[in-house]
Amino acid sequence: MRTNEEIVRILIDEKNKQNLSISELARRVDMAKSAISRYFNFSREFPLNRADDFARVLGISTEYLLGISEDEIPNKTKKQSPIVEEINKISSQLEEPRQKIVLNTATNQLDEQNQEKKRLSFFSNKVDFDKISNIVPYDHNKEGYAPVIGEIAAGTPILCEQNFEGMRPVYGKYAGRDDVFWLRVKGESMETEIHDGSFALILQDPDLSEGSIGAIRFIDDNEATLKCIFYEYDENGYPLRLRLEPLNPNYPIQYADEYNPAKIEGRLVKVEQDY
Structure with missing residues (x-):
């Protein structure tokens, strides 16, 4: 398995390849920018339980990021749930415009779920x-x-x-x-x-x-x-x-x-x- 420094350097390299700012990366993984900055300047250990999120956003595999085989990843789901399989089966039969509706619905549900994970929301909306x-x-x-x-x-x-x-x-x-x-x-x-x-x-x-x-x-x-x-x-x-x-x-x-x-x-x- 890779060291903390090796994992972080891979994240930085992948971020730079895609011209992502830390702010944009933080938004995509639903994490505070200041927290990611600490990981990237090696002042704080990267949380391994968030490896899947970072790998998904950067388009790499968790196995590659961590430097381990799939069997070694703790708590990793080896098989999709029946519900996910059924969703994929139905979605694959839909025409593209209807697939986009399914994707938008799933994206909105994921955003709501991520918001519920947050303990606090400190930031006010822009004022009219x-x-x-x-x-x-x-x-x-x-x-x-x-x-x-x-x-x-x-x-x-x-x-x-x-x-x-x-x-x-x-x-x-x-x-x-x-x-x-x-x-x-x-x-x-x-x-x-x-x-x-x-x-x-x-x-x-x-x-x-x-x-x-x-x-x-x-x-x-x-x-x-x-x-x-x-x-x-x-x-x-x-x-x-x-x-x-x-x-x-x-x-x-x-x-x-x-x-x-x-x-x-x-x-x-x-x-x-x-x-």
């Missing part, structure tokens, strides 16, 4: 700013404005009219974008870098790297907070919880997990303080 009334239209050819979100109304998404406090100018490379918003900072947990009452420009970006500062909204009380974000995973590489660390050592570390669910609303890209 048209749902917030009276926003100044963005003009990509000049400096722009972004909505200011202040107190979070109980039971509402972070970006909705109840939380909208007005508009604030945005300059530089984030001007004219429709995926940024200002968050008015409350509290001193991020002192001495981010002060109470300052304005944090948030870019809607679910792909936050370890240690980056993001806006996190706790679902139960709808409170939004800025914290340094760290990911913790289970042995299979699935998200287990978020560790939210303040910059101010006088404040405690918080955790977001299945008992205290949260959403990542975006990444901090700029801080402004009015005096």
Whole structure:
């Protein structure tokens, strides 16, 4: 059987041959990008129980990836189940347009199954700013404005009219974008870098790297907070919880997990303080 390093190097080679980014590979195998990055930089052992998934996505056999014979693969199904055999038998008799319907149905079922496997879903969907009334239209050819979100109304998404406090100018490379918003900072947990009452420009970006500062909204009380974000995973590489660390050592570390669910609303890209 191949060593961990040999397995990972095969995965990297196959990924590069197909011009796949780590983000795309992560999406196809339904795993966090940061987890795969750890496997690829050899800071974490590749989970052998996910070998089938990676091999399938990269178009290679599990036997080749692991460097073992089929009989040596633990828990490997040697024979298709009667249901799978019957599906294949019926599908082979269908005309191509109907086969595509079967394929789409199976793909949707697999996506739902993979979603159910996840312990947590930390990432918010992209917000439709048209749902917030009276926003100044963005003009990509000049400096722009972004909505200011202040107190979070109980039971509402972070970006909705109840939380909208007005508009604030945005300059530089984030001007004219429709995926940024200002968050008015409350509290001193991020002192001495981010002060109470300052304005944090948030870019809607679910792909936050370890240690980056993001806006996190706790679902139960709808409170939004800025914290340094760290990911913790289970042995299979699935998200287990978020560790939210303040910059101010006088404040405690918080955790977001299945008992205290949260959403990542975006990444901090700029801080402004009015005096």
